[in-house]
Amino acid sequence: MTKPVDPQSGSKPADKPWFDPATPFIRNTSHNNDVAIIGGGIAGASCCYALNQLGIGATLFEQHDHLAQGASGNPIGMLEPYVTADNSLAGQFYEAGYQHSSNLVRQLLAEGRNVEAAFCGVLSLPATPRDASRQQVILDRLSKLPAVDGATSVQPLDQAAASDILGLTVPTGGLFYKDAGWVNPPSLCRVLTAQATIKQGIQIARLTPLQGSGARLYDRQGLSVGDFGAVIIAGAMETANFAQTTWMRDYMVALRGQISFFSNTLLEDLKVNCVLSHKGYLTPERAGMHVFGATFDRHANNIDITENDHKANISQLALAVPNLAARLTPGTLGGRAGLRTTTPDHLPMIGPAPDYAAYLDAYPDLDKGRYYARYCSAPYHKDVYVCTGFGARGMIGAPLAANMIACQIAGHKHDLPPLVQEALHPARYIIRAIKRGLLAP
Structure with a gap:
């Protein structure tokens, strides 16, 4: 024009x-x-x-x-690709951001630096039918991109395969980002x-x-x-x-977020193989703890740990792994809350x-x-x-x-x-x- x-x-x-x-x-x-x-x-x-x-x-x-x-003081931060179906400007930034962060953490690990991280993969499950449609569009878009070093690698899984990779029974299939994972932000x-x-x-x-x-x-x-x-x-x-x-x-805008976590001694039979990303998330064991959450409260200004937020996190977890959520109660959980800033x-x-x-x-x-x-x-x-x-x-x-x-x-x-x-x-x-x-x- x-x-x-x-x-x-x-x-x-x-x-x-x-x-x-x-x-x-x-x-x-x-x-x-x-x-x-x-x-x-x-x-x-x-x-x-x-x-x-x-x-x-x-x-x-x-x-x-x-x-x-x-x-940034949370025990685990996810290194999960942020991919949009329409290749929006936000998607372009955060896709590039994921690759940059992932490469940076891998470089630091290769140098022997003391970063706590694991590239165990991230299983992304749709929380709604709309999410499922969006995942299919994302899969189609990524499959058409040329294979280059650092490109986001994704694999579609059915319900049985997704459950097997995670180590817990999930209600649906999803996308598995095998090169993704988690990092401990303070380290x-x-x-x-x-x-x-x-x-x-x-x-x-x-x-x-x-x-x-x-x-x-x-x-x-x-x-x-x-x-x-x-x-x-x-x-x-x-x-x-x-x-x-x-x-x-x-x-x-301030967004209050509370995470919940529990000791692996609470559920000694539990084995989580990779990060689970759904409406919330669940992490593998780190330092004897599994982390899940998180809540999002707009315009909040306190970082007190509340039982109601623990309940909300358990309810959210139940959408993806109901059998695990049924075994958790607020009284057995630890937590951490912080204020995120968004626009x-x-x-x-x-x-x-x-x-x-x-x-x-x-x-x-x-x-x-x-x-x-x-x-x-x-x-x-x-x-x-x-x-x-x-x-x-x-x-x-x-x-x-x-x-x-x-x-x-x-x-x-x-x-x-x-x-x-x-x-x-x-x-x-x-x-x-x-x-x-x-x-x-």
């Missing part, structure tokens, strides 16, 4: 300048610090690793006394931050720009904790607590932090169809980036997102298709709202 032309000047519009790359990071000769990362979960840890791989130093600030204290976070400077027990409360480039960070007491060439805010809901990011709060379109926000007020001034008439206007490049808070909003998919999304941001900071191009990168750009919400006439300068 031909781009519209300004009837007076004859000029064509700039190609989405609101998504232009940020100015690459420049090392500041006035200090030795490179990039500060705020948040010690899988997103922040992945940013440390991605930067270090490019030869850029990273200092990680975690408000708690240990890494992976939020949703991965520790390995990913091995080359970074880690500062725990420090809550960053404010960022102020430095003259020329970089930013100065302050703690809750108002004391400076250092000057850095760039900053990545990689927290959960607290990502919106800074002056540069307060507007993001309108596009972030209205279920895609994370990855990239340079937009200057909200400057965006409104720069693109005030997008709602009037003036696409031939000569707009300026995207106005950002210089050297400030965000990496948040993964929901329950941080394990297959955050490492690739961190790789994207590291490339942006270094001024490198990334392999993800431009349309996918635009779908992840934090400014997408501002631009959509302007185009709909919902915002004005």
